[in-house]
Amino acid sequence: MHITALPIAVPLLGAAALIAIRPFASRWFDDLAGGAIAASVITLCALLLARSARHPFAYWMGGWRPSHSVTIGISFSIDPLGAGLATFAAVLIAASLVYAWRYFDEVDGLFHALMLIFLAAMVGFALTGDLFNLVVFFELMSAVAYALTAYKIEERGPIQGAINFAISNSVGAYAVFIGIGLLYARTGALNMAQIGAALNGHRADALVIVAMTLLFVGFLTKAAAVPVHFWLADAHAVAPAPVCVLFSGVMVELGIFAVARIYWTIFAAPLAPHADELRAILVALGTVTALWGGVMCFAQRHIKRLLAFSTISHVGMFVCGIGLLSAKGLAGVATYVVGHGLTKAALFMLAGILLYRLDDIDEFDLHGRGRAMPVVGVLFAIGGLSLAALPVVTTFFGKSLLDGAALDAHYRWLPALFVVASVLTGGAVLRVAGRVFVGWGAARRRDEAQAEEAREEHEGNGGHDRTPPLMVLVPAVLLLAAVVVGLIPGAVPGIELAAAHFTDRAAYVGWVLHGVVHFAPAATSHVEGFDYLYAAGATAGALGLAALTLFGAPLLQRLPAMPVRASTAALGVLRELHSGHIGDYIAWWTAGTAALGGASLILLT
Amino acid sequence: MTFFPFAVAVWLFVVGLYGVVSSRNLVRTILSLTVVQSGTYVLLLGIGYRNGGQAPIYADIPAVSKAVDPVVQVLVLVDVVVEATVTALLLALAIQAHKRFGSLDPHELRALRD
Numbered sequence: 001m002h003i004t005a006l007p008i009a010v011p012l013l014g015a016a017a018l019i020a021i022r023p024f025a026s027r028w029f030d031d032l033a034g035g036a037i038a039a040s041v042i043t044l045c046a047l048l049l050a051r052s053a054r055h056p057f058a059y060w061m062g063g064w065r066p067s068h069s070v071t072i073g074i075s076f077s078i079d080p081l082g083a084g085l086a087t088f089a090a091v092l093i094a095a096s097l098v099y100a101w102r103y104f105d106e107v108d109g110l111f112h113a114l115m116l117i118f119l120a121a122m123v124g125f126a127l128t129g130d131l132f133n134l135v136v137f138f139e140l141m142s143a144v145a146y147a148l149t150a151y152k153i154e155e156r157g158p159i160q161g162a163i164n165f166a167i168s169n170s171v172g173a174y175a176v177f178i179g180i181g182l183l184y185a186r187t188g189a190l191n192m193a194q195i196g197a198a199l200n201g202h203r204a205d206a207l208v209i210v211a212m213t214l215l216f217v218g219f220l221t222k223a224a225a226v227p228v229h230f231w232l233a234d235a236h237a238v239a240p241a242p243v244c245v246l247f248s249g250v251m252v253e254l255g256i257f258a259v260a261r262i263y264w265t266i267f268a269a270p271l272a273p274h275a276d277e278l279r280a281i282l283v284a285l286g287t288v289t290a291l292w293g294g295v296m297c298f299a300q301r302h303i304k305r306l307l308a309f310s311t312i313s314h315v316g317m318f319v320c321g322i323g324l325l326s327a328k329g330l331a332g333v334a335t336y337v338v339g340h341g342l343t344k345a346a347l348f349m350l351a352g353i354l355l356y357r358l359d360d361i362d363e364f365d366l367h368g369r370g371r372a373m374p375v376v377g378v379l380f381a382i383g384g385l386s387l388a389a390l391p392v393v394t395t396f397f398g399k400s401l402l403d404g405a406a407l408d409a410h411y412r413w414l415p416a417l418f419v420v421a422s423v424l425t426g427g428a429v430l431r432v433a434g435r436v437f438v439g440w441g442a443a444r445r446r447d448e449a450q451a452e453e454a455r456e457e458h459e460g461n462g463g464h465d466r467t468p469p470l471m472v473l474v475p476a477v478l479l480l481a482a483v484v485v486g487l488i489p490g491a492v493p494g495i496e497l498a499a500a501h502f503t504d505r506a507a508y509v510g511w512v513l514h515g516v517v518h519f520a521p522a523a524t525s526h527v528e529g530f531d532y533l534y535a536a537g538a539t540a541g542a543l544g545l546a547a548l549t550l551f552g553a554p555l556l557q558r559l560p561a562m563p564v565r566a567s568t569a570a571l572g573v574l575r576e577l578h579s580g581h582i583g584d585y586i587a588w589w590t591a592g593t594a595a596l597g598g599a600s601l602i603l604l605t
Numbered sequence: 606m607t608f609f610p611f612a613v614a615v616w617l618f619v620v621g622l623y624g625v626v627s628s629r630n631l632v633r634t635i636l637s638l639t640v641v642q643s644g645t646y647v648l649l650l651g652i653g654y655r656n657g658g659q660a661p662i663y664a665d666i667p668a669v670s671k672a673v674d675p676v677v678q679v680l681v682l683v684d685v686v687v688e689a690t691v692t693a694l695l696l697a698l699a700i701q702a703h704k705r706f707g708s709l710d711p712h713e714l715r716a717l718r719d
Contacts, residue, residue, distance in 0.1 A: 132680060132683075136683060139687045139691075142691075143687075143690050143691060143694065146691075146694055146695075146698075147694060150698055150701075153701055154701075154705070155705070156705045156706060156714075156716040157716040157717060159698055159701045159702050159705055159706075159714075159716075160702065160706075160714045160716045160717050161716075161717060162698055163631070163695065163698050163699070163702065163714075164717070166691060166694065166695050166698070167625065167634065167635075167638055167695070170638055170641075170642075170691050171622070171625070171638070171641060173687070174618070174641050174642050174644070174645050177642075177645040177648075177649070177680075177684060178614075178618070178644070178645055178648055180680075181645070181648050181649045181652050181677070181680070182652075184652060184676070184677065184680075185652040190676070233719070234717045237717065238716075238717070296719070300719075305719075575719040576719070577719075578718065578719035579718055579719075580714065580715065580716070580717035580718040580719075581711050581712065581714075582625070582634060582711050583625060583626045583627065583628060583634070583711055584626075586622060586625045586626050587626045589622075590622050590626070
């Protein structure tokens with residue numbers, strides 16, 4: 001008996017049981033059972049993490065081990081980064097379920113069951129070593145996520161958000177299906193190690209490039225890179241807060257993880273001669289995403305939508321980090337994902353408290369109305385600082401690794417881009433904290449369309465007189481973790497080592513197909529002096545930007561009219577693109593895929 | 606094996622996308638989505654096809670017979686299950702959309718815009 005399959009089997013069976021006993025179960029039983037199952041999955045994943053950190057291993061379902069180096073069965077190929085991500089997903093699910101105890105006035109076992117299936121899918125996605133298995137868990141995760149988005153099925157926003165989410169991500173998944181089909185046609189294999197071994201030593205031709213483009217686009221649709229990101233803001237704006245915690249905290253990052261996994265297991269060897277060009281393509285994609293998300297984030301007044309665009313901006317940083325195609329870049333992304341996920345989870349929970357108490361999520365409507373909740377306000381501001389990568393917070397260590405990787409790859413301007421993204425996203429959150437919880441700045445602004453949208457969203461259970469302590473405690477603990485995880489001795493070097501092993505393609509084939517663990521030696525880095533400088537600059541910039549928007553109105557009026565009008569018009573065009581119309585989104589998806597495919601075919605063959 | 610099935614697969618994928626983009630009715634959007642997915646079925650089955658191959662059910666035929674690739678057929682089967690789930694979910698959402706927006710036209714869904 002082996003525990004490898006249990007982190008998927010336990011929540012799936014638990015979900016089935018919760019649905020079976022739904023007519024008889026009471027609320028407290030569902031809460032207790034859901035929490036207990038999530039806690040057991042955390043334990044199981046942590047055990048896998050501990051074991052794989054010593055010795056990564058492949059587990060063959062049903063004992064169908066490879067015969068003469070040819071895979072027959074399906075493997076879970078467990079390495080510390082995958083197991084760590086699975087553990088992280090389980091922690092966020094548990095936190096979200098505990099938060100939801102008090103958040104929902106009325107909820108039944110269906111919600112808990114959906115959350116547990118979601119968990120099983122995310123864990124399977126992070127652990128599997130088989131490309132088709134990956135897409136099955138991807139689809140399972142997606143289908144549950146659509147249902148969770150539309151959990152408040154009687155309201156208009158969630159219906160439209162779920163439709164946009166479902167159609168966008170389904171199209172992405174079909175692209176992945178085609179990519180897998182092409183790779184199977186070429187190699188006759190579905191196991192990632194086997195495909196990688198088969199392609200090793202061959203130059204990438206058009207078929208391999210097209211397969212890679214389709215796989216990347218499919219998973220980047222989940223990760224919400226521009227221009228396939230449109231669904232994310234819609235889904236996050238309308239999904240219940242405990243669900244947004246998972247969407248932003250870990251689901252989107254799993255898309256990035258998949259891109260990293262398939263690149264290093266499958267495409268790294270055949271594309272080695274063109275690594276520089278691929279790096280340029282991915283960094284360009286990440287740069288556009290980081291800036292687009294950052295600007296849109298700062299332009300929002302619907303707080304959950306603001307946080308959603310902040311996630312898109314950070315996804316841009318992750319795409320850049322992966323796109324640097326180095327172990328250090330991957331380590332930076334992995335570290336940043338932990339810090340960002342914990343922070344964003346906490347911020348969505350705090351936004352949920354605003355809905356729970358005040359039944360509103362519009363920044364201007366809420367002007368000063370958060371004064372009665374000083375603790376929530378302080379936590380919100382800490383979240384903003386964490387997004388701005390304040391020194392010695394976990395995100396800071398991630399960012400310093402990303403900076404180092406960028407300089408190693410001779411992208412000297414990339415650290416400056418990261419600073420801009422941090423300033424925009426951190427500044428937006430700090431601005432909200434100042435306006436809502438202190439009452440700084442103006443109480444009114446003209447664009448009423450979005451205010452209506454924000455007002456329309458109630459999630460059905462606002463207007464409570466007091467906040468249950470548990471609902472503040474959970475985000476407080478998550479933020480504490482976001483601050484201290486990076487300071488735990490050995491945590492960041494451990495991630496760096498795991499990332500170095502993750503990118504060791506030859507070793508991956510060895511430990512998956514032959515059970516032989518042999519890694520090339522890897523070095524760890526340390527934080528440089530200029531990292532503190534960049535991070536301090538980003539934090540100061542975020543604070544300054546927030547202050548400028550809150551108090552700078554007289555100053556801004558003195559600016560020359562021309563550039564102000566031009567940038568307002570540009571922003572208007574950008575916002576117009578987020579039309580909420582699914583046909584528009586798929587048109588962008590098609591154009592983006594064609595552009596990425598065209599650029600890849602020209603530059604990489 | 607000819608080029609033909611792959612051309613059909615690409616055509617279905619692209620024409621389905623065009624359907625999603627141009628649709629003025631959510632039910633048509635959802636059905637166009639299934640057309641996109643049909644492209645993936647044809648592609649996968651085309652990859653596994655062998656000229657003169659039989660169905661890979663070895664209970665009835667000698668084990669040495671030429672057969673089509675069963676792996677891609679399994680993939681298509683999974684694909685079909687996914688389609689059933691997602692289509693059912695989307696159609697349920699379309700019913701709700703009609704109830705709440707009073708229309709199935711994507712242009713009339715105006716709860717979310719920036």
